[in-house]
Amino acid sequence: GQPLRVYDPGYMNTICCTSKISYIDGDKGILEYRGIPIEELAEKSTFVEVAYLLINGELPSKSQLQEWDEKLRKHTFIHTDASQMMKSFRYDAHPMGMLISTLAAISTFHPEVNPALAGEGVYKNQDIVNKQIYRILGSLPTIASNSFRNRIGREHNMPHENMSYVENFLYMLDKLNEKEYKPHPKITRALEVLFILHAEHELNCSTAFVRHLSSSGVDIYTAIAGAAGALYGPKHGGANEAVLRMLEEIGDLKNIPQFIKDVKDRKKLLMGFGHRVYKNYDPRAKIVKQIAYQVFEITGKEPLIEIAIELEKIALSDPYFIQRKLYPNVDFYSGVIYRALGFPTDMFPVLFTIPRVAGWLAHWKEYLNDKENNIVRPRQNYIGPEKRNYLPVEQRK
Numbered sequence: 001g002q003p004l005r006v007y008d009p010g011y012m013n014t015i016c017c018t019s020k021i022s023y024i025d026g027d028k029g030i031l032e033y034r035g036i037p038i039e040e041l042a043e044k045s046t047f048v049e050v051a052y053l054l055i056n057g058e059l060p061s062k063s064q065l066q067e068w069d070e071k072l073r074k075h076t077f078i079h080t081d082a083s084q085m086m087k088s089f090r091y092d093a094h095p096m097g098m099l100i101s102t103l104a105a106i107s108t109f110h111p112e113v114n115p116a117l118a119g120e121g122v123y124k125n126q127d128i129v130n131k132q133i134y135r136i137l138g139s140l141p142t143i144a145s146n147s148f149r150n151r152i153g154r155e156h157n158m159p160h161e162n163m164s165y166v167e168n169f170l171y172m173l174d175k176l177n178e179k180e181y182k183p184h185p186k187i188t189r190a191l192e193v194l195f196i197l198h199a200e201h202e203l204n205c206s207t208a209f210v211r212h213l214s215s216s217g218v219d220i221y222t223a224i225a226g227a228a229g230a231l232y233g234p235k236h237g238g239a240n241e242a243v244l245r246m247l248e249e250i251g252d253l254k255n256i257p258q259f260i261k262d263v264k265d266r267k268k269l270l271m272g273f274g275h276r277v278y279k280n281y282d283p284r285a286k287i288v289k290q291i292a293y294q295v296f297e298i299t300g301k302e303p304l305i306e307i308a309i310e311l312e313k314i315a316l317s318d319p320y321f322i323q324r325k326l327y328p329n330v331d332f333y334s335g336v337i338y339r340a341l342g343f344p345t346d347m348f349p350v351l352f353t354i355p356r357v358a359g360w361l362a363h364w365k366e367y368l369n370d371k372e373n374n375i376v377r378p379r380q381n382y383i384g385p386e387k388r389n390y391l392p393v394e395q396r397k
């Protein structure tokens, strides 16, 4: 097949696996899913089609896409016990905490696919692997919308059987819970593109975690719950929530110079800026910024965008940020859009998790089919004390 694009080891501080799923060139600001530029997918594709591409390696034919879409729709429902369990969370529980706990709990619902119970070979069966993919990808929007509805003290909405994946998610969130509710097509498309942009990103912290956990042979629900835990962190998927809090804290254009000074004095981080791999403008951030204005046509302009635009302009012309190759990443503008769409800030990492599950499942499936799928066990560089003898407590200072 295609020669694998091997990174320059000098450029990447760690390389732990080869993969065919996505390609990033951090210096040039390039991102491709299975060789297709993210810009083309954002313009022409849908999230369900991109999920198929990531997980199966090729864009689906018409009949493959239809079957895939039907399988996902069939699996949007979650067990009533899972829904009941979600209702037992405190009213002010963080939606990400609810989502992670529910994913882990669902791992106990299917003992027949738990390698610890069903035996290690369970995932050699492609039908079982695919069934887990349909269940997890299909039910994620339902789990996510349930955690939102818990937060606002409302009943959980059942999925709508003949709406698209993203439309159905927006339908289940709808506060008014009207049967005939139909989300605005421009809002649906904006969220669809955001889902495409967030679906996959090579070996980021949470995706590396899926590979790490899967390598122990644990079931995929537990691995996905663990990865969602990594994505929850403010340095990773929690960054768009942290960006909003930062913009709210700045509050006014006149406070930007003091904030920039605090960053330079290392008292604060410029959230939504910087990246482990991109040392250029994150190609996703450019598209997210365009989407913001499309959404504002419907929702009205979110005032915080002005602070974000001015902050970016100052940072991109300031030597401190230029020398450190700090540019906006995917999280810098996404939070302002979610805010304009009426999502509370603690839902932002949940909105990152739904699409990223497609990338996690793609890496899980690739890992399962990898003949070298040994347990991931990095070594450390020991810098502790030299060998010494035990000291009885009487002799200790």
Ligand code: SDX
Pocket: 200, 201, 203, 204, 205, 234, 235, 236, 237, 239, 263, 268, 269, 270, 271, 272, 273, 274, 275, 276, 277, 324, 326, 329, 330, 331
């Ligand atoms: C995501 O990996 C992925 O692909 C992740 C992701 C995905 O799709 O999965 O792209 C999603 O997580 C995007 C990143 C979201 N996080 C944030 O926006 C939080 C703010 N960013 C920082 O936490 C930071 O930039 C990291 C964690 C993202 C990267 O940290 P690094 O690897 O330490 O950055 P670096 O080595 O390039 O830092 C170089 C310098 C350092 O200063 P010096 O010690 O050299 O003087 O830049 C500084 C850093 O301290 N720096 C920042 C900064 N990020 C780095 N200074 C101020 N504000 C920042 N945001």
